[in-house]
Amino acid sequence: MQTIERDLVIIGGGPAGLAAAVSARKNGLDDILLIERDRILGGILNQCIHDGFGLHTFKQALTGPEYAQRFIDEFNRLGIDALLDTIVLSLDSNRTLTVSSKKGFIRIMARAVILAMGCRERTAGAISLPGTRPSGVYTAGAAQNFVNLQNIMIGKHVVILGSGDIGLIMARRMTLEGVKVEAVFELLPTPSGLARNVRQCLDDYGIPLFLSTSVFELHGKDRLTGVTVARVDDRFQMIPETRRLVPCDTLLLSVGLIPENELSLSAGVRLEPATSGASVDDRFMTNVPGVFSCGNVLHVHDLVDHVSEEAGLVGRCAVRYLKGEPAPEEAFIPVVPKADIRYVLPQTISGKEDVTISLRVTRPMRNAAVLVTDRDRKVARKKLVRLHPAEMIRIKVKAKDIETAEKLEVSVQC
Numbered sequence: 338m339q340t341i342e343r344d345l346v347i348i349g350g351g352p353a354g355l356a357a358a359v360s361a362r363k364n365g366l367d368d369i370l371l372i373e374r375d376r377i378l379g380g381i382l383n384q385c386i387h388d389g390f391g392l393h394t395f396k397q398a399l400t401g402p403e404y405a406q407r408f409i410d411e412f413n414r415l416g417i418d419a420l421l422d423t424i425v426l427s428l429d430s431n432r433t434l435t436v437s438s439k440k441g442f443i444r445i446m447a448r449a450v451i452l453a454m455g456c457r458e459r460t461a462g463a464i465s466l467p468g469t470r471p472s473g474v475y476t477a478g479a480a481q482n483f484v485n486l487q488n489i490m491i492g493k494h495v496v497i498l499g500s501g502d503i504g505l506i507m508a509r510r511m512t513l514e515g516v517k518v519e520a521v522f523e524l525l526p527t528p529s530g531l532a533r534n535v536r537q538c539l540d541d542y543g544i545p546l547f548l549s550t551s552v553f554e555l556h557g558k559d560r561l562t563g564v565t566v567a568r569v570d571d572r573f574q575m576i577p578e579t580r581r582l583v584p585c586d587t588l589l590l591s592v593g594l595i596p597e598n599e600l601s602l603s604a605g606v607r608l609e610p611a612t613s614g615a616s617v618d619d620r621f622m623t624n625v626p627g628v629f630s631c632g633n634v635l636h637v638h639d640l641v642d643h644v645s646e647e648a649g650l651v652g653r654c655a656v657r658y659l660k661g662e663p664a665p666e667e668a669f670i671p672v673v674p675k676a677d678i679r680y681v682l683p684q685t686i687s688g689k690e691d692v693t694i695s696l697r698v699t700r701p702m703r704n705a706a707v708l709v710t711d712r713d714r715k716v717a718r719k720k721l722v723r724l725h726p727a728e729m730i731r732i733k734v735k736a737k738d739i740e741t742a743e744k745l746e747v748s749v750q751c
């Protein structure tokens with residue numbers, strides 16, 4: 338097997354990998370290799386043909402491919418190396434990768450690695466959907482790929498389970514393609530997707546959303562003929578008397594994303610249960626020296642603009658690591674989520690640099706503030722009109738306020 342050495346290898350050519358590569362080059366690194374298993378760069382954005390991307394970064398509502406193309410153009414202009422149609426099969430703790438490409442297997446020894454593999458969708462098996470296993474059951478992202486990229490229509494009467502953003506976007510897409518979308522059913526008492534998507538994708542098209550309701554049985558032998566739905570109580574148990582049959586030939590699942598961390602695990606990267614992504618410090622380095630993580634493989638983002646910004650920072654941090662610039666001392670101050678906070682990221686910080694803490698809340702709240710404290714001393718506070726589990730919140734903390742911090746606690750003040 339051919340063996341090569343590279344300074345920085347980036348796994349994944351989606352918005353995270355692209356922004357990390359562009360940033361690493363702009364910060365003075367020559368030897369960068371990006372590896373992407375698809376035939377084209379852009380990641381999942383290639384199939385997101387609706388607009389709404391780039392509102393923060395470019396102050397424009399771009400489509401997914403338009404947004405990705407801006408970074409691809411920059412990537413190409415900077416002459417960064419990419420291996421397309423090439424999959425990374427393994428990564429070990431010494432940053433040695435085995436890849437399978439058209440040229441055969443290659444072993445790559447990297448001085449630093451950025452993990453940017455994105456995430457995959459939960460399937461019917463993953464949520465143990467009861468009933469038969471007919472055709473016509475798709476994840477919303479797979480349906481998006483068929484309809485938007487391959488021009489294949491997947492059904493005529495659609496039910497959507499889960500109100501995640503991809504499901505909401507697909508409810509609108511299917512309607513625009515002439516398909517009848519019967520309803521969206523959501524197990525939780527609140528929608529999982531962004532409020533703007535509920536408005537623009539369901540309300541504007543008269544598609545009903547049933548909260549605290551789930552699918553309890555699939556029907557059909559060869560093809561799906563319907564689903565049994567029912568309301569659930571506050572312990573998510575079915576309320577039997579509310580069972581009803583909804584005829585349909587297609588069920589789309591929008592029931593969550595799982596970061597693609599198989600390679601991370603094989604390298605010995607420690608994962609956080611709350612995010613299913615790596616545990617990182619404020620340089621976005623994992624517990625494996627020289628291995629960084631960003632984008633959806635680190636934590637699921639709702640806005641791609643935040644993915645690009647985060648990955649740009651990670652590219653810079655990887656270059657600093659490679660240049661041997663002393664790390665701002667071992668990251669040692671833990672950042673801990675308190676009541677009403679599902680997770681915080683990064684999980685440890687050095688206290689020597691400004692840092693942006695990303696977090697999600699556990700339940701919808703109004704007119705509350707996110708508070709960062711160190712031993713009861715206020716370090717940062719951000720007031721928000723609306724806090725929702727679907728929307729990632731970011732709060733900036735200044736280095737001068739955390740130099741002597743021992744532990745940062747993040748909480749919600751109502």
Ligand SMILES: Cc1cc2nc3c(=O)[nH]c(=O)nc-3n(C[C@H](O)[C@H](O)[C@H](O)COP(=O)(O)OP(=O)(O)OC[C@H]3O[C@@H](n4cnc5c(N)ncnc54)[C@H](O)[C@@H]3O)c2cc1C
Pocket residue numbers: 348349350351352353354372373374375379380381382385387389390423424425426453454455456477478479481502503506594597600631632633634638639640641642644
């Ligand atoms: C189906 C879907 C629809 C979405 N729709 C929207 C939307 O409408 N609006 C919005 O703002 N956000 C949307 N998002 C979220 C947004 O697209 C993501 O936040 C963003 O794409 C994440 O970027 P990423 O680079 O981390 O991951 P991705 O875009 O998923 O890119 C990861 C890349 O890594 C590659 N890869 C993975 N493993 C390997 C390997 N072993 N070897 C080589 N390459 C590998 C993949 O092929 C992929 O190209 C959507 C996400 C999904 C999954």
